[in-house]
Amino acid sequence: MNDLIQDLQSPVADAGTGFVRVGMPVSRVDGRAKVTGEARYAAEHPAHDLAYGVVVGSTIARGSIAGFRLREALAVPGVVEIITHENRPRMRSFDLFYKDMTAPAGAPFRPLYDGEIHFSGQPVALVVAETFEAARYAASLVAVDYLPQQHETNLMAHLARSHKPKPLKAGFSPPPDERGDAEAALLAAPVRIEAEYYSGVEHHNPLELFASTVIRGEDGHLTIYDKTQSSQNSRWYVSRVFGLGKDKVTVRNPYVGGAFGSGLRPQYQLPLAVMAALQLRRSVRVVLTRQQMFSLGHRPETLQRIKLGADHDGRLRAIVHEAVAETSRYEDYVEVVVNWSGQLYACDNVKLLYRLVALDQSSPMDMRAPGAAHGVHALEVAMDELAWALRLDPLELRLRNYAEQDQMKGLPFSSKALRDCYEQGARRFGWARRPLAPRSMRAGSELVGWGMATGTWDAMQxxxxxxxxxxxxxxxxxxxxxxxxxxxxxxxxxxxxxxxxxxxxxxxxxxxxxxxxxxxxxxxxxxxxxxxxxxxxxxxxxxxxxxxxxxxxxxxxxxxxxxxxxxxxxxxxxxxxxxxxxxxxxxxxxxxxxxxxxxxxxxxxPKVLKQKQYLRATHSAVFCEVRVDEAFGTVRVTRVVSAVAAGRIISAKTARSQVSGAVVWGISQALHEETHADHRLGRFMNHNLAEYHVTVNADVGDIDVIFVDEDDRIVSAIGAKGVGEIGIVGVAAAVCNAIFHATGRRVRSTPMTPEKVMAPEGDVSVSAAL
CATH class of the missing domain: 3.30.365.10 (Aldehyde oxidase/xanthine dehydrogenase, molybdopterin binding domain)
Known part of the structure; x- marks a missing residue:
């Protein structure tokens, strides 16, 4: 504990002077430690007897291991051991021991447990050496013989065998039962739109790679520095998997270099590092490569279909929202994708469906605003399509269908300042000057478009x-x-x-x-x-x-x-x-x-009985300006105004930073990020930052964040909600809607790459995008 206190004391002691009050824009108390290098991350903690482990991943997507050829790798100077399922230390056998605190239904993946292959890139061996360089070179010499089986990794080719998920994941709520008769109301509606929306696979790429440093004490106690979003979840997992008492394992994560959901569950480098430390009776560090980061979970590929019916004045009569997403064969990873469509707008007839397709891939993973980032995206693009069909201002359409309560459950909101978000965001952006018709604005050779969208996320405690x-x-x-x-x-x-x-x-x-x-x-x-x-x-x-x-x-x-x-x-x-x-x-x-x-x-x-009497949520209104070079299909996001209602803001400067960063990621979701698979190999191919594109500084224009007044003492005693997720929700939809306003072309799949933006009207459907 003393070394942890020493780690944490410096950044607090060096944080500015003066008295502070809640809501002030205080600079980060850990900022000095980070910019000076004093802050140590999972792969930076020293040990006198440290060995280095490098993971060998499978080259097939489904099958089993017939054998290993390790002679060349073992001959590399400095190699200590090569651990496989054939010589690993004892691990528990029941699935229950591998379930961490956020595990979905199913049988969790067990690294090096047996010779079965469940996905491409699955760890099949760990090479341990005295130096990282020796371990990495030896890992390249490990030869594995496989017995391949036919794999299935293509969601679109297997939609027919989708199944209803098992709702056993923390934070997941199945879609509520249908309200009214949505299909009948849809047929009776004088104005209707129906469309499919597709979201490609996205992979986490935080700055810090996944790493675990296991420091073994003379008494056998393991002190583990892990890249995780919960030291106690990782400690619980290690103790259960290896049958170790809680007093034999301590996990620390004083600094984490970005996670955004990727560290909710223990990743495979953690048990691999622990088994090496146990087997070799020494300290071991395992760090994944950037390429291996793409073997972990991801935001799942998702296909959605939305039908909206409305009166001529824009009042919604029917909402039908269906989604099919991929999961692994061994777990039912689930997200709240369609439920938002029953919360955001007032409508008497709502039908929501959500299904999964099991594929030979690793289990998907929570990624900033899981479910909402693409579920709300589809809804908000559909609302923009309806607004154009009605020749109605998109903001006015949302105001006419403003939900004063959650109609699906008949609950009031604990607080809802969404009207203030609309009003303040629109005023700051200058929305009142927006012409209704697409292709109405230009700046030189570029088309200019203005789009907006609503965002929502749970307010949990x-x-x-x-x-x-x-x-x-x-x-x-x-x-x-x-x-x-x-x-x-x-x-x-x-x-x-x-x-x-x-x-x-x-x-x-x-x-x-x-x-x-x-x-x-x-x-x-x-x-x-x-x-x-x-x-x-x-x-x-x-x-x-x-x-x-x-x-x-x-x-x-x-x-x-x-x-x-x-x-x-x-x-x-x-x-x-x-x-x-x-x-x-x-x-x-x-x-x-x-x-x-x-x-x-x-x-x-939490005051659960009181909280259950309300729907608790955060809200936002996102306004976006894009400029489109029609000749090349390139899109520049030049301006974003994000107005957020997230309860009482505790730390204004870090909260604003959270929303700004989320907007950047939303732009990345809209225009850049997608992992492509070669389904013949069952493998993600662009598994590096040269080919997996993310938003960079040159892609980011002006971002203006507004926090509207809100204080929610039902969600928390301090009146706060949370801002980590809400900032990304609705951003990609606002970009999509702005592209339509600029070009008159509707792109219904993300990312909205130049070839989609350039496609002639009618060729930008989901089927064309795929």
Whole structure:
């Protein structure tokens, strides 16, 4: 624990000066450690006896291993061991032991468990050597003999065998039952649109590669630095898979170089590093290559069909939203894709269907706003198509169908400032000047288009514990096994704690990223601030009351007759609200009371019974300007305004950064990102950053983020929701709708590459795109 405290102390101590309040634009407290290199990531922790492991991946998509030819690889100087399913250490046999806290239904993948091949790139061997270079060279010499079987990796070729998923994944809700008679209402509607929308496979490409460093102590204790979104989930997984007591394993992740869902589940480098450490009785590090990152899960390929029916005035009569997505053969990976269509707009007749096709690929993986990023995209493009069919302004269409409650469940919203998002975003963007007809605006040789879309995401809260120690010199140390994947968890928690006790930011330290700290949920689903933040606020409230009681008991105390609600914590201590000159610092109170430290713990449990009476969600309105060179089909996103309603904003600067980054990723989803497979080989082919295109600085124009006023005490005691996901939802749809406004051409598949944008009208359908 001491080395972890040392790791975390520097960035907090170096964070600016002055008192902070919730909502202020505070710079990251971990920023200095990151830009100076003090922050150590999973592959950067040293050990005196460290060996290096390199993974060998399968070259077939389905079949089994007939044997290995390892003589050349073992002859490489420095090679210590080559671990395969034939010589690995003991692992548990039941599927249950491999299920992490976010596992979907099915049998989780078990690395090196047996000789069966489930997907191309599956790890089949781990080469361990004294140096990384020796291990990597030897890995290239490992020869594997396979018994291939016929594989199936093409979603579009196997739609007929789709199945209804098993809804056992945390956070997944199956589509609700049909309301009314959507098909009949659709036939009766005077205005109808029907279209298919396709989303290609996207792969995670965070800056930090997946890595695990297992440091073995002399007593056999394993201290693991893992690239994960939950130290406790990884510790739980390792303990169960290898039958190790929780006191034999500690997992740490003080810094994570981006994850966005890719680290929700333990990835295969973790058990491989652990089995090597156990077998060799020494420390081992395994880092995946960028190419191997494409062997992990991905945002699933998805085909959607939407039918909308409306009156001539734009009132929706019917919504039908169907989706088919791919999953692996061994797990039913599920996402909430179609449910949003029953929440966003008022309509009496709604039918939602969601099915899966099992393929010979690795299980897909949560990726920023899983399900919503493409489910809401299809809905919002369809709404734009309906608006054009009605010759109605797209924003006006959405306002006419504004949902005051969740009609599918008959629940009110805990808070919903979406109208404010529309109004403030449109005003900032200048939407009122938008001509209705496509191809109405030009800038030189480029066509100019304006598009908009709505975004929505869940506002979730889980349970968490927090501990706090207040020292006599005024230092406050708050701890929870939370994670910061770059979202600003350190900063938000320090801000909450400093505000609660009226301390300077540099007086507060927040400890996270250690499985031995008080329990915290996996960082995902935009729930961390609402959950861990509420626990931090709770433990600080206990400290406030304890300090107040101590101050009242002091001889000749100026607070002797005061009530708790008459006191505020500010300026480094407590003071009377109506007479601020009557004050005592934290140091004075504790010195007078003879206390060296005050320690408190707090368990934050969501108020589930109350929360179930509401639909809890975040909302946004995204407005986008594009410029299209029609001769080349190139699209430039020159301007985006994103107006977001996400409850009370705790840390304004990091929250704005989150939304800006999400908008960039939304542009990438819209125009660039797609992993292509050669279905003859069953393999993703563009598995590198030279061929897998992502948005770069030159692709990003002006991004303007607006946070509208919202304070939701149903979602959380601190009024916060979350901003990690909502920023990406609707961005790709706004880009698509802007392209239509610029060109008059509708592209119904992502990414919207130049050849699709250039295609003549009628050739930009899903079938043509594929």
């Amino acid at each position: 889980m349970f968490a514990r927090a501990g706090a120690v207040l020292h006599a010199d005024g230092r406050l140390v708050v701890s929870s096994a939370a994670t910061d994947i770059g979202t600003g968890t350190y900063t938000a928690m320090c801000t909450l704690a400093a505000d609660a006790l009226g301390l300077r930011l540099e007086q507060v330290m927040f400890q996270l990223g250690d499985s031995t700290l008080p329990v915290a949920p996996i960082e995902g689903g935009s729930s961390h601030v609402a959950t861990v933040g509420s626990a931090v606020a709770g433990v600080c409230e206990k400290l406030r009351k304890r300090l107040f009681r101590m101050a009242r008991r002091l001889d000749n105390s100026p607070f002797a007759k005061a009530r708790f609600d008459e006191v505020e914590f500010a300026g480094g201590g407590l003071r009377l609200r109506r007479q601020p000159s009557v004050a005592m610092s934290v140091e004075e109170v504790m010195a007078a009371a003879g206390e060296a430290r005050l320690e408190e713990k707090y368990l934050m449990l």
